[in-house]
Each structure stands twice: as structure tokens, then as C-alpha cells.
Amino acid sequence: MDLKNKALFATQSLIGGTWSDADSGATFAVTNPANGDVVAEVADCGRAEVARAVDIAYDAQKGWAAMLASERQKVLMRWHDLIIANADDLAAIITAEMGKPLAEAKGEVVYGASFIEWFAHEAPRIYGDTIPQHQADKRIVVLKQPIGVVGSITPWNFPVAMITRKVAPALAVGCSVVARPAELTPLSATALAVLAKEAGFPDGVFNVVTGADASEMGKELCENQKVRKITFTGSTRVGRILMKQCAEDITKVSLELGGNAPFLVFDDADIDAAVEGAIISKYRNAGQTCVCANRIYVQAGVYDAFAEKLAAKVSEMKVGPGTEEGVNIGPLISEPALKKVREHLEDATAKGAEILIGGTQPNLGGTFFNPTVMTGATQDMLIAREETFGPVAGLFKFETEDEAVAMANDTEFGLAAYFYTRDLGRSWRVGEALEYGIVGLNTGLISTQVAPFGGVKQSGIGREGSKYGTDDFLEIKYLCMGGV
Ligand SMILES: NC(=O)C1=CN([C@@H]2O[C@H](COP(=O)(O)OP(=O)(O)OC[C@H]3O[C@@H](n4cnc5c(N)ncnc54)[C@H](OP(=O)(O)O)[C@@H]3O)[C@@H](O)[C@H]2O)C=CC1
Numbered sequence: 001m002d003l004k005n006k007a008l009f010a011t012q013s014l015i016g017g018t019w020s021d022a023d024s025g026a027t028f029a030v031t032n033p034a035n036g037d038v039v040a041e042v043a044d045c046g047r048a049e050v051a052r053a054v055d056i057a058y059d060a061q062k063g064w065a066a067m068l069a070s071e072r073q074k075v076l077m078r079w080h081d082l083i084i085a086n087a088d089d090l091a092a093i094i095t096a097e098m099g100k101p102l103a104e105a106k107g108e109v110v111y112g113a114s115f116i117e118w119f120a121h122e123a124p125r126i127y128g129d130t131i132p133q134h135q136a137d138k139r140i141v142v143l144k145q146p147i148g149v150v151g152s153i154t155p156w157n158f159p160v161a162m163i164t165r166k167v168a169p170a171l172a173v174g175c176s177v178v179a180r181p182a183e184l185t186p187l188s189a190t191a192l193a194v195l196a197k198e199a200g201f202p203d204g205v206f207n208v209v210t211g212a213d214a215s216e217m218g219k220e221l222c223e224n225q226k227v228r229k230i231t232f233t234g235s236t237r238v239g240r241i242l243m244k245q246c247a248e249d250i251t252k253v254s255l256e257l258g259g260n261a262p263f264l265v266f267d268d269a270d271i272d273a274a275v276e277g278a279i280i281s282k283y284r285n286a287g288q289t290c291v292c293a294n295r296i297y298v299q300a301g302v303y304d305a306f307a308e309k310l311a312a313k314v315s316e317m318k319v320g321p322g323t324e325e326g327v328n329i330g331p332l333i334s335e336p337a338l339k340k341v342r343e344h345l346e347d348a349t350a351k352g353a354e355i356l357i358g359g360t361q362p363n364l365g366g367t368f369f370n371p372t373v374m375t376g377a378t379q380d381m382l383i384a385r386e387e388t389f390g391p392v393a394g395l396f397k398f399e400t401e402d403e404a405v406a407m408a409n410d411t412e413f414g415l416a417a418y419f420y421t422r423d424l425g426r427s428w429r430v431g432e433a434l435e436y437g438i439v440g441l442n443t444g445l446i447s448t449q450v451a452p453f454g455g456v457k458q459s460g461i462g463r464e465g466s467k468y469g470t471d472d473f474l475e476i477k478y479l480c481m482g483g484v
């Protein structure tokens with residue numbers, strides 16, 4: 001990585017404003033998924049370091065909450081401006097540790113910074129209420145107060161944006177944060193911490209603890225009674241573990257979990273627009289996003305035309321290292337990720353699906369995989385039941401609207417769904433019938449800081465972004481005054 005701002009390359013944890021090695025001195029390697037090169041050796045902290053960070057965050061939180069909201073806003077905006085000023089370097093770090101194309105990485109940095117700006121402006125707008133009294137001598141006011149110390153656990157696929165989407169609202173309302181980034185992508189988190197320190201967050205308000213033992217570090221965050229909220233993005237499997245661990249102390253949780261997004265194309269759709277939406281929704285981040293189209297349902301009358309057009313667009317895509325000009329599809333994050341993609345392909349073809357394009361690895365070695373389109377997908381295939389988290393599109397055929405909605409909803413997940421139609425009545429009927437937290441109508445790109453991102457069913461609890469995004473980090477208290 002050739003960084004302009006070398007200070008962004010930080011391999012220690014930030015605990016209480018001090019850059020720290022692991023107590024044991026141990027480190028873990030961060031590797032570049034494009035070539036297997038070791039990018040850095042990073043402090044391998046554990047439960048003790050997390051506990052220390054929580055103690056410090058607990059002490060720092062009261063002073064941070066006592067600041068004027070306008071003062072917190074200024075610090076957040078300085079952080080935002082520093083992130084934007086260092087966007088090229090932050091993008092280079094993202095691409096080095098998780099592989100996405102530089103252009104996508106730059107987009108992620110800007111997307112991540114947008115949450116900081118959004119919640120900086122929300123900070124002075126955390127309003128309470130007065131309530132008409134129930135007795136003549138009483139007066140009631142409702143206060144909204146920061147919940148306290150927040151533990152943040154985030155995945156590798158958006159190593160900047162998943163952190164800022166969580167910590168920005170928490171910090172804006174006066175919480176302090178202990179953030180534990182994924183083992184695969186700690187450098188984005190420590191770079192954010194470098195800029196947070198420069199922006200002027202008081203020591204201990206924002207802590208980043210790096211380490212490889214997610215389970216033990218997560219247990220400390222869940223079981224430490226000074227932590228009042230866990231905010232998590234990742235698999236439903238891990239979300240369930242965290243929720244169970246938080247049950248003992250009734251620690252609140254926000255969970256952004258796995259998806260299994262249906263993408264419906266009706267006969268009356270603009271087929272070219274639907275193809276464009278499918279390309280964005282399916283192949284962004286090499287298919288490694290929780291809102292990627294995972295099942296593409298196409299009405300019989302336009303199935304062949306859609307399949308042909310989609311395959312033609314996919315054939316124009318370039319696979320390669322994210323640093324290479326013009327690359328659309330970078331490497332998958334790991335060998336297990338590649339194995340899962342292969343499993344879904346082999347299962348589907350064994351059950352009758354046909355590969356229209358792709359289905360193979362390019363001669364680049366590693367975890368690169370060609371973008372793929374399959375026809376003849378059916379509900380009994382793994383690709384219909386599990387999130388592929390890779391650049392493989394399975395096309396399913398349907399006859400009627402009711403059949404499409406029933407298949408789309410036939411899953412325990414409920415994060416994002418998409419559908420294309422130009423019929424007004426169908427737009428309302430299908431939009432209301434889809435059991436998902438986010439629905440894209442005639443668009444494949446739904447992510448924005450202004451809207452409440454989150455899922456239903458086993459895709460999670462809580463919302464991130466939008467005017468709703470601070471709710472998860474606030475406690476509501478009412479003051480009942482007598483003798484008036
Ligand atoms: N809803 C969303 O936005 C996202 C959903 N996902 C889903 O997650 C799946 C796998 O992605 P992946 O990132 O591996 O998700 P994981 O759930 O495995 O990991 C997410 C984060 O949780 C950490 N973690 C893992 N196990 C524990 C534990 N027992 N206690 C505390 N923390 C833990 C991981 O650490 P470490 O990586 O160091 O092990 C990582 O930081 C995807 O297939 C997708 O379905 C993934 C990303 C985003």
C-alpha cells in the first residue's frame with residue numbers, strides 16, 4: 001500500500017487514547033485476498049484489553065454526554081472532514097485487506113462518512129416531550145438520554161462503513177464506544193481511529209480493540225455489565241450467539257444480520273432497467289453484501305430476454321485485483337467463501353440448473369471467481385435457501401404475481417427485496433406484501449444514510465441510518481413532578 005498519509009497505517013489498538021500492543025505482545029497477520037501477501041501484523045488483543053477499554057469508556061462517557069450537542073457535532077464533523085480528506089488512503093487500505101475494487105472502496109468511504117455527517121446534524125435534535133398532566137398538581141416531561149457504553153462488532157465486507165454506521169449515532173447522542181473489528185479487516189478500523197483522535201474525541205470515547213479471538217472479545221462486551229448496548233453486523237448465526245450472551249444482563253442489542261434477497265422481474269418491467277438493477281444488486285462487492293440479490297425471479301413472458309441481456313452485461317465484467325484499472329469483481333474474502341460459492345453452484349447444477357455464463361475460476365488463482373448466471377433455478381436448491389455471498393445469480397421462473405410473492409417470502413430472512421414493474425397497482429400490492437425491512441422498487445441500489453436500514457424475521461433487530469438511527473442508542477425516561 002502506498003499511502004500519502006503514512007500515519008493511517010496503524011497496527012495497534014486505540015485504548016483510552018493510547019496506542020497499545022496486546023498485553024501478551026502477540027500479533028496476527030492481515031493478508032491481501034488478491035495475492036495472499038501479508039499486509040500487516042496487528043495487535044492480537046483479548047478479553048483483558050477489551051475489559052480495560054470498557055472501564056475507560058465508562059469513565060469517559062459521562063463527560064462526553066455532558067458536552068453540548070453542538071460541541072459533539074463539531075468533533076463528529078471534523079472526523080467526517082478528515083475521512084473525506086483521506087478517502088484515497090482509506091480506500092487503498094480497504095482494498096488491501098478485503099479486496100474490493102478501489103472505486104467501490106472509495107464509494108464505501110464516502111458512504112461511511114455520510115453517516116457521520118448525518119448524525120453530527122442529528123446530535124442537537126434529540127428532542128424530548130412534555131405530556132399533558134393526568135392530575136392538576138402534576139407535570140410530566142420525557143427525557144432522552146444516551147444509553148452509555150456501546151460495544152460494536154462488525155464484519156469484513158464494509159470495514160469502514162459498518163463501523164461508522166454504528167458508532168456515529170452512538171457518539172452523536174453521547175455514548176462512548178468500544179469497537180472490535182473483524183480479524184480480516186482491522187486496518188480500516190485503526191485508520192478511522194487515527195482520524196478520530198485527530199478530530200478531537202476525548203480519550204476513551206472511541207476505542208478500537210483489534211484481535212483474532214472474536215468469541216472471547218465478544219463475550220467480554222456482552223457480559224461486562226458496564227456495556228449497556230451491543231450493536232452487531234454479521235451472520236444470523238453469530239447474532240444469535242450474541243443475543244443469548246446479552247440475555248443474562250438484559251443488555252440491549254441491535255442486529256444487522258444475513259439476508260436472502262429476492263429480485264422479482266414482472267412482464268411489465270423495463271427489462272433493461274431490471275438488468276441494470278440486477279447487475280448492481282447482485283455483483284456489487286463481488287456479491288458479498290447482505291442486501292445482494294440472492295434469488296432472481298423472472299416472469300415467464302420475459303424470462304429468456306432477461307436471461308440473455310443479463311448474461312451479455314455479465315460478459316463485459318472484468319475480474320482481477322481491486323487495484324487494477326477497470327476491475328469490477330475482486331477476489332472473494334477467503335477460501336471458505338469460495339467453497340460456499342462452489343457448493344451452491346454444484347448443488348444447483350446437480351438439481352437441473354444450467355450455467356449460462358461463468359461458473360469457473362479465472363486463471364488468476366486465489367479466490368477469484370467469474371461472475372455467473374444460471375437458469376433453471378428452483379426453490380429446493382441451496383442457492384434459494386442460503387445467502388451465497390458471491391457473484392452467482394440463479395434465475396427462477398414464475399407465472400403469476402401471487403406465486404412470485406409467495407416464493408419471495410418463503411425464507412426465514414427478511415432484510416432486502418427488489419422488484420421491477422411499471423404497474424402502479426402492482427407496485428403497491430407487491431411492495432406491501434414483501435416481508436422485508438427494505439424494498440427496492442425499480443432500483444437495485446437502496447443503501448443510503450437517510451433511510452432506516454434493517455431487517456425483519458432472522459435478518460435482525462433495529463435500524464441504522466435515518467432519523468430512526470439514534471433510537472437504538474437512547475433511553476427514554478419521564479420525570480413526573482408533583483405538588484405543582
Ligand atoms: N447483515 C449484514 O450487513 C451482513 C451479514 N453478513 C452475513 O454473515 C455471513 C458471514 O460473514 P461474516 O463476516 O463471516 O459474518 P460473521 O457473523 O462470521 O462475523 C461478523 C463479525 O462477528 C465476529 N464474530 C464471529 N463469531 C463471533 C462470536 N462468537 N462472538 C463475537 N463476535 C463474533 C466476526 O469476527 P471474525 O471475523 O474476526 O471472526 C466478525 O467481526 C455472510 O454470509 C452474511 O450472511 C455478513 C456481513 C454483513
Ligand SMILES: O=C(O)[C@H](O)CS(=O)(=O)O
Pocket residue numbers: 157158162233288289290291447
Ligand atoms: O453489510 C452489508 O452488506 C451492508 O450493509 C450492505 S450496504 O449497506 O452497503 O448496502
